[in-house]
Amino acid sequence: MNTLRILGGIVIDSVERLGRASMFLYEVITGSWTLLRRFYLVVQQVYAVGVLTLLIILVSGLFVGMVLGLQGYNTLVKFGSANSLGLLVALSLVRELGPVVTALLFAGRAGSALTAEIGLMKATEQLAGMEMMAVNPVTRVIAPRFLGGVIAMPLLAALFSAIGVLGGHLIGVGLLGVDAGAFWSQMQNGVDFQDDILNGVIKSVVFGVVVSGIAVFEGYDAVPTSEGVASATNRTVVYSSLAVLGLDFILTALTLGEV
Amino acid sequence: MINRKSLELWVGLFVAAGILALAMLAFKVGNLTTADVVDGYQVKANFDNVGGLKVKAAVTVAGVRVGRVTGIAFDSNKYQAIVTMDIDGQYKNIPVDSTANILTSGLLGDQYIGVEPGGEETYLKDGDTILRTQSALVLEKLVGQVIFNKASETEPPK
Numbered sequence: 569m570n571t572l573r574i575l576g577g578i579v580i581d582s583v584e585r586l587g588r589a590s591m592f593l594y595e596v597i598t599g600s601w602t603l604l605r606r607f608y609l610v611v612q613q614v615y616a617v618g619v620l621t622l623l624i625i626l627v628s629g630l631f632v633g634m635v636l637g638l639q640g641y642n643t644l645v646k647f648g649s650a651n652s653l654g655l656l657v658a659l660s661l662v663r664e665l666g667p668v669v670t671a672l673l674f675a676g677r678a679g680s681a682l683t684a685e686i687g688l689m690k691a692t693e694q695l696a697g698m699e700m701m702a703v704n705p706v707t708r709v710i711a712p713r714f715l716g717g718v719i720a721m722p723l724l725a726a727l728f729s730a731i732g733v734l735g736g737h738l739i740g741v742g743l744l745g746v747d748a749g750a751f752w753s754q755m756q757n758g759v760d761f762q763d764d765i766l767n768g769v770i771k772s773v774v775f776g777v778v779v780s781g782i783a784v785f786e787g788y789d790a791v792p793t794s795e796g797v798a799s800a801t802n803r804t805v806v807y808s809s810l811a812v813l814g815l816d817f818i819l820t821a822l823t824l825g826e827v
Numbered sequence: 828m829i830n831r832k833s834l835e836l837w838v839g840l841f842v843a844a845g846i847l848a849l850a851m852l853a854f855k856v857g858n859l860t861t862a863d864v865v866d867g868y869q870v871k872a873n874f875d876n877v878g879g880l881k882v883k884a885a886v887t888v889a890g891v892r893v894g895r896v897t898g899i900a901f902d903s904n905k906y907q908a909i910v911t912m913d914i915d916g917q918y919k920n921i922p923v924d925s926t927a928n929i930l931t932s933g934l935l936g937d938q939y940i941g942v943e944p945g946g947e948e949t950y951l952k953d954g955d956t957i958l959r960t961q962s963a964l965v966l967e968k969l970v971g972q973v974i975f976n977k978a979s980e981t982e983p984p985k
Contacts, residue, residue: 615829720841
């Protein structure tokens with residue numbers, strides 16, 4: 569009887585949390601419109617969330633591309649189709665690895681920072697102080713951070729894919745001796761703008777909304793103690809990684825239309 | 828806190844680099860530049876077997892892409908496949924007695940339509956049908972034929 573009660577409690581708690589999160593997200597999005605007049609707040613957050621994440625994205629993009637080049641070459645050469653290396657590298661990056669790995673890194677680097685920042689603001693009662701001064705903290709603090717993340721994420725994913733393709737080129741053409749012309753022409757023939765690149769962009773926008781949404785909500789909803797902020801940061805990374813990977817499957821299934 | 832000017836500079840650089848990367852993906856990696864047929868005309872062709880031909884496959888003359896396959900349908904009266912293709916408007920003089928073949932690029936490549944021009948002086952118009960066609964080579968049938976021929980060679984009929 570008691571276990572049943574606990575189970576019910578867990579379910580009610582999580583549904584309540586989900587409802588709060590949705591209401592909060594709605595409030596953030598409707599609050600975003602007023603930001604058009606004070607766009608500098610968003611620009612500041614694009615810097616904090618995007619520019620400062622650039623280094624990790626570029627370095628990992630380069631290495632992921634180089635690894636893809638090496639691994640792909642070793643597999644393709646068995647079938648005598650090493651010329652398709654460019655296609656393999658570009659498709660895997662643009663469709664999958666670009667958006668997903670960027671979103672995971674983004675959650676780890678920018679999402680956790682957002683949660684910690686907002687959680688600490690709450691713990692030190694800065695948010696409550698704003699409300700006392702009749703400043704809505706959702707539009708002044710939360711919405712710019714959310715919007716900054718949504719703007720930065722697709723750009724980061726595009727940079728990741730682009731530098732990854734260059735990394736694949738570096739290894740494939742420079743080191744392993746794949747013909748440069750075949751590398752690029754196979755890639756251009758095989759990669760479709762609408763089916764592949766636009767899909768990757770859509771994925772990265774969705775991931776941007778999800779990761780930034782989870783990050784700001786966890787921060788806003790954190791228990792205002794140092795322990796609460798720590799566990800909220802932890803939850804941000806775990807939840808957004810899970811959400812990104814799960815959503816990635818759903819989006820891929822939808823766009824490929826095979827399921 | 829970083830000052831406003833350099834912050835704006837960094838964000839501007841970041842956004843520009845992101846858009847540049849996207850543009851590079853679109854033009855260099857993808858095939859946006861040759862994506863669509865400009866004011867083309869539609870031509871149909873009936874095939875006995877289209878094999879692995881897909882919508883959006885290339886239509887080529889002398890190896891140069893002149894159009895794309897826009898539709899593949901099944902004609903249940905003739906039991907044939909009707910392939911609709913869009914030919915680029917700048918290639919107006921494809922003779923009506925041209926032959927449409929379904930070819931494969933490379934051993935494992937995609938299938939595409941290769942048009943071999945005929946000798947007529949009248950040219951294909953919008954809505955015309957190419958009458959001479961050659962179906963896709965189905966590898967299994969080919970292998971079957973070879974085996975069948977070999978068998979009949981080694982074992983002469985009594």
